Amino acid sequence: MSSPRILVVDDEADLRELLEITLLKMGLDVDCAATLREARRLVEDNDYALVLTDMRLPDGLGLELVREVSSASKTPIAVITAFGSAENAVIALKAGAFDYVSKPVVLDELRVMVRSALKLSDGSGAAGAGADTGSRLIGNSQAMQSLRAQIGRLARSMAPIAITGESGAGKELAAREIHAQSSRASKPFVAVNCGAIPENLMESEFFGHRKGAFTGAGEERDGFFQAANGGTLMLDEVADLPLAMQVKLLRAIQERRVRKIGATAEEPVDVRIISATHKDLARCVELGVFRQDLFYRLNVIELALPPLRERLDDVPVLASAILARLAGAGGAWLGPGVLDALRAYSFPGNVRELENVLERALAFADDGAIQVEDLSLKAARADPPPVAAVPPAPPPMAPAASAVAEPAGPGPASLPSNLPAYLEQVERDIIGRALQQTQFNRTKTAGLLGISVRQLRYQMQKLDIQAPEN
Structure with a gap:
């Protein structure tokens, strides 16, 4: 049985020779190319376990080869990037590169990368695309x-x-x-x-x-x-x-x-x-x-990842798997109307909430038979919460009127000439009054404003808000 074959594409003769010697010592067969044109010919005529290409070649970019190889076959292709060119590495990865090594090439890192690629090529690593053998992600919906x-x-x-x-x-x-x-x-x-x-x-x-x-x-x-x-x-x-x-x-x-x-x-x-x-x-x-x-x-x-409300057809198979884990095969079952009730619910907490609902229902169920009343589902929400955005932005940071009053802003006829500066001042005023109200207790201030202490500390540094010296 022949050894796995690697293609090295680089216009620097010294680097090509170094890579070839290193790979040969690993027991691999090696082909070399100095141009994009020559590399394309070799890729067309041979099956490679890995293609390793420089980003810059005399007649084009290695990125072109990355796109061609990754779209036409399952052959992993890695790139060699110049020192400090992290942006090029990211671009190559987005284009379909398996991995990258930086110049000057560290041979130990190269060997690790090559071994990972060989596992993919001989089938001992990743399963094929879309493989569903023993998948942890349960569901038959199109989304899953x-x-x-x-x-x-x-x-x-x-x-x-x-x-x-x-x-x-x-x-x-x-x-x-x-x-x-x-x-x-x-x-x-x-x-x-x-x-x-x-x-x-x-x-x-x-x-x-x-x-x-x-x-x-x-x-x-x-x-x-x-x-x-x-x-x-x-x-x-x-x-x-x-x-x-x-x-x-x-x-x-x-x-x-x-x-x-x-x-x-x-x-x-x-x-x-x-x-x-x-x-x-x-x-x-x-x-x-x-x-x-x-x-x-x-x-x-x-x-x-899709939320559960967008794949409610998966609820029956999910419920079955969860109950089998909680109570064992045949240890629990769903009574009349339970699946309909579950499918009619929006599940703002997604699969984790479904697990909690069924675990709680199982505790109330008689002889393992879960009824609709055992579910104790909350009233369905018309608009389930989307993916949480971020720590609150300055405008939403403002507390309720009962906590800290907002400053009077300009009316419709007096729009601010510098919006960023105006918003910073509004935020500075709100945080300043909240600090005074809590006597500069940062924990209480953060709670009042609905943010974390870390966020408050960051905003104070950004807006140059200083606590008074004792």
């Missing part, structure tokens, strides 16, 4: 069939994925499904709730620390990146990361290296990033609470 097909395609890439969807729609299940169908399935899947980590512990939790690096660091400890090395790191509720941590996370993703607290050297990490949030990250960027450069690094490919 489309979602599973998307996941099958995304699993073949190493590109970062941003999963969006309402709370309870199954974002972590989707992330686990991508991991399970990828070439990284045998490596760890680490899910992190970014909103549940105290801000002062974030760097240690993500990157680890050395013994004695700070008070209480009694032993060396790995962080989430090291724990997920070789596998997938899911950043759930990524919009809740403070700005200072966003900077450090961006560097770790771009450089694929992390430094433990107290360490003097960085260490390489190989993780695929999947992020998830129920907030509108683009809106967060507009409001200045989420970095635009990190947004572009995370949002290379977006995967949107």
